[in-house]
Amino acid sequence: SQTIHQWPATLVQPVGSPLSLECTVEGTSNPNLYWYRQAAGRGLQLLFYSVGIGQISSEVPQNLSASRPQDRQFILSSKKLLLSDSGFYLCAWSVGQLGQPQHFGDGTRLSIL
C-alpha cells in the first residue's frame, strides 16, 4: 500500500531563517505531488504541484520554492522566512488520473517568531 511521510511535524523558526520541508511517498511510481498551506481556520491553498522529476508548477507568487529531485521526493524551501509564512504545510500525492483523490501526509506546523 502507498504511504506518505512528511517531516518535521512541528518547526519553530526565526524570521529570516531558511526552511526545508521534505515529503516522500512509498508504494507508487510517478505520482503527482502537491504542497499546500493552511492558515489557521482557513481552507487549503495550493502552493506547488509536480507531475514528474524536475517539473514544478507554482500556483501563487511567494518567497517559497519547491523541488523534486527524485520521483517520490518533494521538497519545500525558503531562503528567508517571513512572519506570513506561518501555517500548516501539507504534502499530498495522487496517481494523476481524473477522478482519483489526493492523499495527504500528516503535515508540518510551522511557526515563525
Next chain:
Amino acid sequence: QKEVEQNSGPLSVPEGAIASLNCTYSDRGSQSFFWYRQYSGKSPELIMFIYSNGDKEDGRFTAQLNKASQYVSLLIRDSQPSDSATYLCAVQSGSARQLTFGSGTQLTVLP
C-alpha cells in the same frame, strides 16, 4: 479564478440526526468532486468522491452532485460525536488534477 464556496458554520446537530453540508463551485468544466474530513490539528482524510450527477452512498455518508446547478453536498446520517470535524469540499481540474478547496464547514455533533 476557480472558486469553491462552503458555509463556514459552525453547524450543530444532535446525535442521531442528519447533517447536511453544502458546496458550490464556479468552474462549470469541473468533473470530479471530493469531500474530506479534517479533525482539529490533523491533516485532511478522504470521505467520499463523486463525478456523476445524482447520489452516491457509502455507509452513513451520501454525496450528491448537480452539475447544472454547480452544487455538491454531503449528508451524514445517524450523526455521531466522532463526526465532529471540519468538512472540506474540493473540486478537481487541470492537467495535474489540482484540487481547489473550499474553506470548510465546521460540524459539531452534540451528544
